[in-house]
Amino acid sequence: MDRARPPGSLLALLTAALLAVPGVTALSSAARAADADVLTNGGFESGLDGWTCTAGTAVNSPVHSGSSALQATPAGSDDGQCTQTVGVQPGSTYTLSGYVRGSYVYLGASGTGTTDVSTWTPSASDWQKLSTTFTTGATTTKVTVYTHGWYGTGAYDADDLSLVGPGGTGTGTGQPPAAPTGLAAGSVTSSSVALSWSAVTGATSYTVYRDGVKSQTVSGTSATVTGLTASTAYSFQVTASNDAGESAKSAAVTATTGAGSGGGPTGLPGHALIGYLHSSFANGSGYTRLADVPGSWDVIDLAFGEPTSPTSGDIHFNRCPVTDCPNAESDADFKAAIKAKQAAGKKVLISIGGQNGQVQLTTTAARDTFVSSVSDIIDTWGLDGLDIDFEGHSLSLDTNDTDFKNPTTPVIVNLISALKTLKAKYGPGFVLTMAPETFFVQNGYQYYGTGKWGGQDPRCGAYLPVIYALRDDLTLLHVQDYNSGPIMGLDNQYHSMGGADFHIAMTDMLLTGFPVAGDANNVFPPLRPDQVAIGMPASTNAGNGYVPPSEVTKTLDCLTKKTDCGSYQTHGTWPDLRGLMTWSVNWDRYSNWEFEKNFDAYFG
Incomplete structure (x- = not known):
């Protein structure tokens, strides 16, 4: 017998007694089945x-x-x-x-x-x-x-x-507003398009879409989309939203940006070769003078600017001393080589960090010191911009930081602020690139910090907030697809270094987008293909994960033509993929320029 409920006869007596109390009525069937x-x-x-x-x-x-x-x-x-x-x-x-x-x-x-x-x-x-x-x-x-x-x-x-x-209270069952009308393009530059549209009754905000991807949300009836590629056609739409939801998209309007200083963002060619030049240290690859770097290299990252201490924010760039690099050029010749490269349309950047250069901007004071000291390096040498190569524990997520769109970890918040300040200071021609390891980016697909995945390394996905915040200012992202453990791809299979499959899977994630830590409501959006280059070692001496030229070609064929993809099937085809990055120019020279020659043969 169920001792938690009175027998039927007793229940009837209790009900009758309750109904005899003034003001008490029988429960309706609707209330019993709410x-x-x-x-x-x-x-x-x-x-x-x-x-x-x-x-x-x-x-x-x-x-x-x-x-x-x-x-x-x-x-x-x-x-x-x-x-x-x-x-x-x-x-x-x-x-x-x-x-x-x-x-x-x-x-x-x-x-x-x-x-x-x-x-x-x-x-x-x-x-x-x-x-x-x-x-x-x-x-x-x-x-x-x-x-x-x-x-x-x-x-x-x-x-x-x-x-x-x-059943609901009825306060949330309104209708989304109508789709906006009158969308028109106004002022157009080489990197921006101004848009305006007619107001929609009942709308509280508007969302602008660029080529189908959310670009920004505004409260008024105008917006300027920035960070665009010169001489490129874009399609824009806008939606209206209120408490009940988002409207359908407006009719599309297209606009073509003006001609810039070259064929792509900040004057880069359609397909670019990026390499790191050992400028502050010596190793077995030998010292390569900047003037001797062949013309195929479009972006040259001077490695490295390093901090005086991990948390100081004070960055210095000391060129390799003649005691270690006997054939190193003088400062005057180094500056002259920078100007000659720039005159030939090349970009020369200072790369901050590297394996031994841990940078942790834990305070706003360190952030401000970082901005001023990096500015001094750029101004002293007349450089085109900055490459962020933070490794080690430079970026680690606090345990409560689980939303990459709204980070709270100080070292991440301060880095974002510093990079935005530098971009604003130098203007649209400032070249900003990043070279995170796969651990910091693609591993965010499965893990993101320690708050959600107790025990996981807090570096998992730690670059994602920085990339997201700077997505409209970022010239290039070239993840280091080397010195990496197995990483899960969008096919939910683990991929390991050593062949084209790893590079294809890792790059497909960047160009397709992915839910962070498996959260379908927290999706890292795809990057533009002109922002993405693939990071590879130049030779077996340069690092774990080297693949021969034939595998490099298979990687490019799959991503740009969707041919020869092997076991991994991509989610798209990206002929505008920017190109390749390698560690390093010095190691490629040591290997008789094998990496450079393969790039030239593929892209002509």
Whole structure:
């Protein structure tokens, strides 16, 4: 017998007694069954009524039940998301479920007031049920339910979605605003486009999309998109948002940026060769004079500027002394070689960090010292910009830092501030590049700091906040695809150094984007292909992970032509991939310029 409940006769007596109390009435059937499906048109029988979709449509086949279902096709940088904002009760538990088909299909809820949730399947050839639960916050009256696929993985289907829980208060069931009209391009420069559009009734903000990718959100009816490539056509759209959600995208407007000083950002050629020159130290590769670096090298990173102490922020650049480098040129000849390279259209940068140059900007004072000392180096030698090569524990995430879009770790916040200050000081011609290790970038796909993945190295993904914050100012990102352990790719397989497969998988992640630490609500967006170069060792002497020229060619064929891809299939084709970076010019010279010759043969 169930001792937790009175027998039927006793229950009847208690109920009768309760009803005899003045002011007490019988419980209605609605109150006894408060839980209900609060979604509108979760079976898509009324088309997309109630839903806002970027690339969705209602189809009659395949369906899980009824006569209609959702089908959405991610394309380019669009993941095919559909959303619906519904009213909910504060402090209540809800179950979100639905049936999906396809690869990398996500179902989730945001704005819960507690922990946003999502569930997904990597592969569902037939209908598969997804389900998750959440509890709303103490003041939460609306949540947004969404489903989406993944970039380049093909169409997905969804049907019979439901959100079961207490009925909403009605305050969150409004409609998103209408799509903006009147979008027009105004002033255009070699690196920016000014946009304006008509106001939308009920809109509280507007989001600008550049070639399908979110660029910025503003409160007014105008915006200027910066960080663009010279002599390049761009497509822009804008959406309007309010508490109920985001509108459909406006009609697109195209604009072509003006001619810059060269064929790409800050005058770089369409395909560039980047190399590090050992300028402050000697090793087995021998010293190479800057004037003797062949003309194929488009960006030359002077290695290295190093700190006087890890936390001082004070960076110095000391050229290799003649005791270690007997054939080193004089300071005057070094400056003359810099000017000669620049006159030939090359970029000469100071690279900060390296294996032995740990830099930790733990305070604002260190940040300000970093800005002033780096500026002194750039001004003294007449350089074109800065390369960030922070390694070791220069960047490590605090345990509570789990959102790369809003970092709180001081060393990361201060570095972002310092780089933005330098960019603003020197203007649009300032060349900013970064050379993180895979550990700091792609490993963020699986792990991100220690707050979410207890016990994991806090360097996992630690560069992601910096790259994201500087994405419109970043000239080149060339991750070091060497001296690396196995890294998981977007195919959820681990990839190891030694062949084209590793470089293809790592680069595909940068150009496709990826959820950080598996969180579908925290997606690191794809970089432009003109911002990405692939980092490789120049020879077996230069570091672990060397691949012969034939594997370099296979890598480029797969990424730029989608041929010879081997076991890894990319999520796109990027003929505008910027090029290759290598450690180092000196080691390539030691190997009879093998790396340079292969680059020249491939790109002509």
